[in-house]
Amino acid sequence: MLRRVGIVAWEQSKSELEKEEPREDMIYYLVKALLEKNEIKREEIDTVIQCSNDYYDGRTISNVFTVVPSGAYLKQETKVEQDGAWAVFYAMMRIASGHFDTALVVGYSKGSEFDPWLAHSYCLDPTYDRQFKFLNDCSCSALQARAYMEAYNLTPQDLALVSVKNLTNGAKNPLSARGFSQLTVEQVLESPLYSDPLRELMCYPFTDGACAIVLASEEKAKKLTDKPVWILGVSCSQEEAYLGARDLTQLSSLKKSAEKAYKMAGINSPSEIGVFEVSEFYAHQELMITEALGLAEPGKGAELLKKGDTQLNGKHPVNPSGGALSANPLCATGMLRIMEAGKQLRGEAGEHQVDHPQLALAHGQYGICAQSNIVLILGR
Amino acid sequence: MKLGKGQKILPQARGGKMRNVAVIGVGMTKHRSKRRDVNIAELVAEAVFDLFERFPQIPPQEIEAVCFGCMHTFEGVNQPELWSGGYIAGDMKSFLRIATGGTTGMTTLHGAYYYIASGLYDLVLAISYEKQSDGNTQLGLAHIVIPEGMSMMQFGPSTGMRGAATGGSTGGASFQAQRYCYLSGATEEHLAMHVVKNRRNAAKNPYAHLRMPDLTIEDVINTPMISYPLRYGHTCPTSDGACAMVLASEELAKKYCDKPAWVVGVASCATDPTFNPLGPVYTDPAEQIACKLAAKWAYEQAGISDPKKEIDYAEVYDAFAHQEMMWSERLGLFDEGKGPEMLEKGVTQMDGELPINASGGVISTNAIGCTAMVRVAECALQIMEQAGEHQVSKRVKNAVAHGWGGLFQFVSVTVLSESPKKS
Amino acid sequence: MEEKGITQVRSIINPEYRYSVGRYLERFYQGLEAGKIWGIKCPRCGMVYVPPRWICYKCYQKMEEWIEVKDRGVLKSWSQLYVSARKNPLKEPVLFGLIQLDGADTAIYGELRDLKPEQLKVGLRLKAVWKKERKGAVSDIEYFTLEEKEA
Numbered sequence: 001m002l003r004r005v006g007i008v009a010w011e012q013s014k015s016e017l018e019k020e021e022p023r024e025d026m027i028y029y030l031v032k033a034l035l036e037k038n039e040i041k042r043e044e045i046d047t048v049i050q051c052s053n054d055y056y057d058g059r060t061i062s063n064v065f066t067v068v069p070s071g072a073y074l075k076q077e078t079k080v081e082q083d084g085a086w087a088v089f090y091a092m093m094r095i096a097s098g099h100f101d102t103a104l105v106v107g108y109s110k111g112s113e114f115d116p117w118l119a120h121s122y123c124l125d126p127t128y129d130r131q132f133k134f135l136n137d138c139s140c141s142a143l144q145a146r147a148y149m150e151a152y153n154l155t156p157q158d159l160a161l162v163s164v165k166n167l168t169n170g171a172k173n174p175l176s177a178r179g180f181s182q183l184t185v186e187q188v189l190e191s192p193l194y195s196d197p198l199r200e201l202m203c204y205p206f207t208d209g210a211c212a213i214v215l216a217s218e219e220k221a222k223k224l225t226d227k228p229v230w231i232l233g234v235s236c237s238q239e240e241a242y243l244g245a246r247d248l249t250q251l252s253s254l255k256k257s258a259e260k261a262y263k264m265a266g267i268n269s270p271s272e273i274g275v276f277e278v279s280e281f282y283a284h285q286e287l288m289i290t291e292a293l294g295l296a297e298p299g300k301g302a303e304l305l306k307k308g309d310t311q312l313n314g315k316h317p318v319n320p321s322g323g324a325l326s327a328n329p330l331c332a333t334g335m336l337r338i339m340e341a342g343k344q345l346r347g348e349a350g351e352h353q354v355d356h357p358q359l360a361l362a363h364g365q366y367g368i369c370a371q372s373n374i375v376l377i378l379g380r
Numbered sequence: 381m382k383l384g385k386g387q388k389i390l391p392q393a394r395g396g397k398m399r400n401v402a403v404i405g406v407g408m409t410k411h412r413s414k415r416r417d418v419n420i421a422e423l424v425a426e427a428v429f430d431l432f433e434r435f436p437q438i439p440p441q442e443i444e445a446v447c448f449g450c451m452h453t454f455e456g457v458n459q460p461e462l463w464s465g466g467y468i469a470g471d472m473k474s475f476l477r478i479a480t481g482g483t484t485g486m487t488t489l490h491g492a493y494y495y496i497a498s499g500l501y502d503l504v505l506a507i508s509y510e511k512q513s514d515g516n517t518q519l520g521l522a523h524i525v526i527p528e529g530m531s532m533m534q535f536g537p538s539t540g541m542r543g544a545a546t547g548g549s550t551g552g553a554s555f556q557a558q559r560y561c562y563l564s565g566a567t568e569e570h571l572a573m574h575v576v577k578n579r580r581n582a583a584k585n586p587y588a589h590l591r592m593p594d595l596t597i598e599d600v601i602n603t604p605m606i607s608y609p610l611r612y613g614h615t616c617p618t619s620d621g622a623c624a625m626v627l628a629s630e631e632l633a634k635k636y637c638d639k640p641a642w643v644v645g646v647a648s649c650a651t652d653p654t655f656n657p658l659g660p661v662y663t664d665p666a667e668q669i670a671c672k673l674a675a676k677w678a679y680e681q682a683g684i685s686d687p688k689k690e691i692d693y694a695e696v697y698d699a700f701a702h703q704e705m706m707w708s709e710r711l712g713l714f715d716e717g718k719g720p721e722m723l724e725k726g727v728t729q730m731d732g733e734l735p736i737n738a739s740g741g742v743i744s745t746n747a748i749g750c751t752a753m754v755r756v757a758e759c760a761l762q763i764m765e766q767a768g769e770h771q772v773s774k775r776v777k778n779a780v781a782h783g784w785g786g787l788f789q790f791v792s793v794t795v796l797s798e799s800p801k802k803s
Numbered sequence: 804m805e806e807k808g809i810t811q812v813r814s815i816i817n818p819e820y821r822y823s824v825g826r827y828l829e830r831f832y833q834g835l836e837a838g839k840i841w842g843i844k845c846p847r848c849g850m851v852y853v854p855p856r857w858i859c860y861k862c863y864q865k866m867e868e869w870i871e872v873k874d875r876g877v878l879k880s881w882s883q884l885y886v887s888a889r890k891n892p893l894k895e896p897v898l899f900g901l902i903q904l905d906g907a908d909t910a911i912y913g914e915l916r917d918l919k920p921e922q923l924k925v926g927l928r929l930k931a932v933w934k935k936e937r938k939g940a941v942s943d944i945e946y947f948t949l950e951e952k953e954a
Contacts, residue, residue, distance in 0.1 A: 002399065002499035048650075054453040054479065061451070061481035064786045067650045074673060077650035077790075078487045081452070081459070081479040090476055090491060097497035098398040099646070099681070118888040122458035127419050127824040128854050131941040132912045134884050134899045142882035143901060150880075150925040194890070196883040196920070238475040240860050241462045244901055244910035245852070248880060256472055367462045372475060419825035422857055440863055456820040466860025514822050 005092045006221035006228035007378070008214050009038040010339040015177040015209035015327035018112035023057065026210050027108055028069035034104075034212045035071070040224060045214070046100035048072035050079040051087035051107035051331045055119040070106045070212075083107075083279070084211060085334025085364025085374045091215050092231055101220040107332040108210030116206050116330060123368055125242070137368065138203060138282075140243060142195035144369040145284040147248035149197065152299030154287075156197045160188035161305050162283040163201045163325060169312060170322025172351040177207045177327040202283035202325075209329025211336050229342040229378050232359070233265030236374035243369065251285075254292035254363070254373035262294075265377040267359070270294045273377070274357025275344045276310075276318045277337035279365045280325060286310075289363065290318060293375075312354060320344070320352040334364025338376060345380050400800035401496045402633035402640035403760040404626050405438050407431025411589040411621035411745045414513035420460055424509050425467040427622035427750075434766075437636045438626055444501045445474035449488025449508035450749035451481065455515040468507060468624075482697065482785025483648065484508060485623060485753025486792040490646050492627045502629040503636075508750035509622030550615050550700070554607035556654075556788055557702040559666035561609060564705065566720040571614050571701035572600035573723055575743055578698065581730060582740025584769040589619040589745040600701075614701035614743075621747035623754045630800060641760035645682030645780075645795030649674040653787035663789075670791040671710035671784070679712070682795040684778065687712045691734065691795075693762050693772060693779040695755035698741045704728070707782055708736060711793070735772040738762070752783030752792060759796045827855045830869070836939035840931075842907050844868040853907040875930035875950050876904035881915060881923050902929055902947055914946040922949070 011034035013019075013026050021029075035042060048070055052062040063079040070077075080087040084107025091103035120137035124130045145159065163183070170179030180187075183201075191200040214224070221228040237253040237260075240246055258270070267273065270293050278293075280286035287301030295316050296304040304310055310318040319325075321340040324333055341360035343349040362376045407430035409415075415423055432440055446468065448461035457463065461477045464470070476495070478488045485508040492506035560566060576595050583593035603613035633640040649670035654663045675687070684690045694713060698704035705719025713734060714722050722728055728736040737743075739758040742751050759779035761767040781794045824832065827843065831854045834841040843855035847862040851870050859866055881900030886892055898920065901910035913931070915923070928950040937943035 002497075053458070054451070055458050060453045061479075061786050063480065063650075064653045064789070067786075067789065068652050072650050074649060074651060074669070076648050076674075076677070078478060078490070078648060079480050081477050082475075086476060090494065093494040093498035093500065096499060097494055099494075099497065115889045117890070119458060121888050122456060123462055125421075125463050126457055126820065126822045127828050128941070129912070132899070132914075134897045134914065135912065136888035138886075138888075139882055139884045139899070142884075143880040146882055147880035147901075147925065192885075194884075194886050196885075198882075236474050237472050238462065238465050238470065239472055240466050242909065244879075244903075244912070245860070245908075253472060367459065371462055416823045417826065419823050419828070422825045425858055455822075467856075467858045469863040471860045471863075511823075515820055 001096045002098055003096055004218040004230060005095045005215055006218060006230045007338065007342055008216050008221050008225040008228055009034060009040065010211065010213045010342060011037065012175055012336060012339060013210040014175045015207050015329055017177050017205060017207060019110065019208040023108060023110055024065055024069045027066055027106060030210050030212050031069065031071050031106060034214065038214070040214060042071045045071060045075065045102050045104045047076040047094055047103045049087045049091045049103060049105045050077065051084040051105065052079065052109060053081055053331055055122060056109040056114055056330055058114055071104065083334040083364040083366045084332050085338060085362065085376065086236065088213060088215065088335060088338055089234055089236065089374060092234065095215055095217050102214065102216045104212065104214050105335065106210065106212045107335045109330045109332065110208040111206030111330065112208050120368060138198055139195040140368045141282045142198045143243060144248045145197055145282065148284055148288060151249040154302055156189060157185055158287065158302040159197060159202050159283040160185040162280065162286045163188045165305065165311060166319050166323045166325040167201065169320055169352055170326025173322045173326065176322045177209070178205050179322055179326050198282055204281045204324045204328035207327050207329040209327060209332050211332040211339060213335055213339060227346050229345050229380060231376055232379050233261040233377035234375065235260035235264065236372070238372040241371055248369065250298060251288050251292040251370055251373065253371065254289060257373050257375045258293045261375040261377050267377065271316070273359045273361050275320065275341065275354045276316060276361045277321060277340045278319060278323065278363040279333050279337055280319070280323050281328060281365070281370070283325065285370055286318065286323065293361070312352060317354040320349065320354050334374065337362040337364060341378050345378060399497050399499060400630040400642060401493050401627055402630070402637070402642045402800070403796065404628045404633050404637035404640045405431045405435035406757040406760055407434060407624040408587045408754065408757065409622045410587050411619040411747055413589065413617060413619060415511065415620040416513065420455060420457060420511050420514065421464040421467045423511050423620060424464045424507060424622045427509065427624040428468040428505070428507060431624045431626060440469040442503050443469055443473065443505045445495050445504045446470045447488050447491035447495060447504060447506045448475060448477045449479065449484040449753065450510060451479055451484060454748065455511055468505065480785055480790055482748060483752050483783040483790045483792040484785065485750045486756055486781065486783040486794060487648060489625060489753050489756050489794065490648065490792065493643055493646050496627055496629050502632050504627050505624060506627060506753065507622065507624045508753045510747035510749035511620045512618045512747065513620050550610050551607045552788065553700045554610045556665035557610050557700060559664060560702045560706045563666055564717045564719055566702060566705055568601065568609060569597060570705065570720040570723060571609065572597040574698070574701045574704050575600045575613060577729060578737050578741040578743045581738050581770060582744035585739050588740040589617050591744070610700055616699045616742050616746035619745050619747040621745065621750060623750040623757055625753065625757055639764050641763040641796045641798065642800040643794060644797045644801045645678035645793070647674045647677035647681065648790065648792035651789045653789050665788045666706060668710045668791065670789060671707065674791045674793040675711045678793040678795045682797065683801065684795065687780070688714070691778050691780050692774060693759060693776040694734065694736045694782070695739060695758045696736060696782040697752060697755060697784050698737060698743045699746060701743065704736060704741065711780060711782055730770065731773040738767065738770045738772050755781035755783055756794050756796070763796055763798050825857070827857055831855055832939040835943040836937045838933055838937065840872050840874055840904060842870045842872045844870050850908045851906060852909050853904060853911055870906060872904045872906035874904065875928065876902050876907070878923065878925055878927040878929055879903050879910045880925060883920055913944060915948070916946040917948040
């Protein structure tokens with residue numbers, strides 16, 4: 001990398017199951033708050049990267065009307081149409097190149113205004129997959145869950161444990177869309193069954209939300225904040241789309257991304273990382289994610305969880321913020337993970353703070369059954 | 381904070397230097413109105429195969445990352461890079477997807493540029509496409525404004541939106557055309573002249589869509605009026621097509637290419653959406669301040685102080701017949717208001733002093749998602765002297781490629797040169 | 804009378820799209836109409852793709868060697884769906900899965916009928932039940948069910 005890039009500021013719109021305000025308002029107030037609270041002027045932002053999806057917004061060229069609210073007027077603006085963590089990656093590359101010193105990234109969506117599962121079913125190959133009416137985001141993920149469970153003799157209880165952990169963590173995060181201060185495995189297993197074995201509390205909630213992050217070059221970052229969070233490693237990877245050709249018992253693209261990100265950051269093992277914020281759209285995915293990240297051997301993700309290692313006060317805390325099961329504003333979710341990882345590093349995570357992490361990992365995903373993944377390693 | 385062992389800081393960084401990035405390969409499909417013989421992933425694959433066949437020095441397995449661009453709502457496939465990855469040597473690689481309306485192809489190319497300029501990657505594929513025959517473009521374009529349209533039905537339409545609602549993109553563009561003709565004195569004849577120039581140029585380009593070697597001004601004027609002053613003959617076609625480019629770091633450019641085209645200026649700019657019916661501001665759609673700024677930044681980066689003299693060739697996004705004249709002025713290639721005169725005098729012909737759109741331009745070929753990338757690709761081909769029958773007479777040392785999109789508000793500009801930046 | 808704010812309007816975008824399937828799926832669908840299942844083999848790694856496609860994603864190789872595969876095979880995964888993509892309850896839950904046919908290295912989708920969810924496990928042998936009237940679509944294979952045991 002030509003020069004080091006740091007994250008200097010972030011702001012999140014409170015994730016809600018349904019917000020009344022339109023997206024332009026949501027973005028405007030969010031960016032305004034970010035700039036004001038951190039005493040950054042709009043003039044100091046060199047480039048703006050938006051992250052949204054035309055299908056989620058129900059409009060083509062979704063950034064047409066968000067240019068002005070996101071402060072991008074007369075700036076070098078562009079739009080990444082994946083998850084927001086990729087927009088952060090792109091902003092990082094723009095700054096590292098030397099052509100820009102600062103970047104603002106804005107990611108958002110309003111899950112209450114469209115049907116996320118339906119929008120995701122449009123990712124499926126229209127010439128073959130989509131001819132089967134039973135395939136949608138959830139039923140495809142259920143195929144992944146079942147393949148994974150049968151390969152390693154897991155039960156729906158193992159999946160429910162992820163929901164219990166994350167949704168109770170979510171209750172400690174005032175900005176998440178849902179959370180339960182008390183939740184049992186039985187309650188998770190009694191929630192409505194969508195596609196066997198996936199039940200409501202094992203699936204991400206349709207969420208309205210947004211996140212904005214400011215990045216800067218090393219020199220500029222030190223001027224803008226006394227607590228910059230450095231991006232030490234980043235890598236992303238996309239595996240094959242067709243479910244019938246994939247090994248559904250593991251997340252290969254995440255494994256590759258993690259290995260490359262660790263190498264770039266100079267890390268030998270994930271146990272050097274103090275906290276993990278991952279995007280688990282479905283409960284079984286968190287177990288698979290911990291394996292792909294190297295925290296557990298293949299098939300042993302559930303054991304790791306049962307031992308308590310991934311709890312808030314465990315050896316390898318995963319999703320102290322509540323993760324995607326507590327709030328999943330698509331396009332912003334990966335940015336929320338980066339923001340939460342940053343908060344942990346700065347000691348600003350409040351009730352869901354973990355103990356003294358030196359390094360943090362943030363993970364973003366998109367595509368059916370987490371086909372495409374990105375990993376960022378952050379540190380102070 | 382000490383650096384991780386895995387991080388490299390390249391030598392250029394000490395001393396504030398930036399990395400040089402070059403285009404070392406270009407590939408395209410032949411643009412047609414309906415490619416019913418291939419599905420979306422196959423169409424994209426074709427452009428990439430074309431690239432590796434025309435530029436066999438580049439090894440596909442060495443490609444490290446892919447920057448993918450398209451406007452996916454036009455075809456009803458969400459995130460088609462997910463489907464196509466395995467068709468373009470992209471399996472398990474790093475992927476970025478950019479979507480910014482009409483500028484998509486170029487902003488995608490910019491994404492590939494920054495992949496390398498950052499220092500993290502050295503060989504990147506940029507690919508963009510549109511397969512409008514599989515979808516419903518006018519509906520897709522109308523969807524830009526569906527919520528506004530809905531609220532208009534409650535509160536009544538504004539003038540600008542009325543045009544867009546009735547004529548689709550042409551309806552919206554007709555306001556810009558009116559304004560430009562008023563500002564520059566361009567006449568209906570000039571509009572037709574432009575179409576004739578470019579579609580005759582397209583006849584020399586096997587990849588173009590509307591190739592009309594014998595087109596006349598009368599042919600163009602004798603087409604039905606869509607929205608004054610734009611006739612059917614003044615508008616671009618909807619094409620199925622894909623475009624691929626490979627960018628490389630300086631070291632790999634020297635290894636894999638005999639005559640690369642260096643990317644020396646990269647910029648984009650966004651303004652408020654013109655015809656915003658819910659806002660109090662009326663923006664002149666022919667002013668295009670975004671173009672002036674993007675061009676200024678790109679030229680500055682490229683070290684070009686006088687584009688009129690230093691730019692040898694241009695590819696501008698002429699989706700409508702008035703636009704080549706307009707953009708050439710806003711890009712600083714001609715003085716304001718001189719566009720029609722330059723066209724009349726033959727300055728922008730293939731054998732002229734400043735040829736524009738020898739490829740046929742957008743008026744001959746428009747696969748929305750990749751059109752702006754084709755502009756860069758064509759400039760690269762001219763510099764690399766690989767444009768075949770539509771290679772222009774003069775030697776092209778510096779070229780500028782331009783794209784626009786959204787509600788007449790996004791502009792992206794790329795400057796290419798036969799030599800890398802000096803500083 | 805309480806004033807209700809108008810905060811949302813509904814807009815249904817429902818255009819119909821007609822997709823070109825490409826040469827490879829065209830042959831696959833023609834095969835289904837004729838009661839055959841076509842796959843294609845990579846010349847480099849030997850992987851047999853069903854449904855067939857132009858390019859092997861692992862090797863970036865074009866494929867032209869057509870292989871007919873059997874209409875029976877092994878269950879790779881399954882689920883039972885209770886709700887639509889809009890989370891509306893279905894009239895009848897649908898049992899479906901991924902089935903890897905004998906001779907193929909990839910699995911195809913299929914509905915599962917005439918068996919109970921308790922019988923399902925990865926590795927179960929299934930066979931296709933074809934429609935009598937076929938038209939060259941995925942529905943030509945109506946569903947998969949237990950492979951009969953040989954007497």
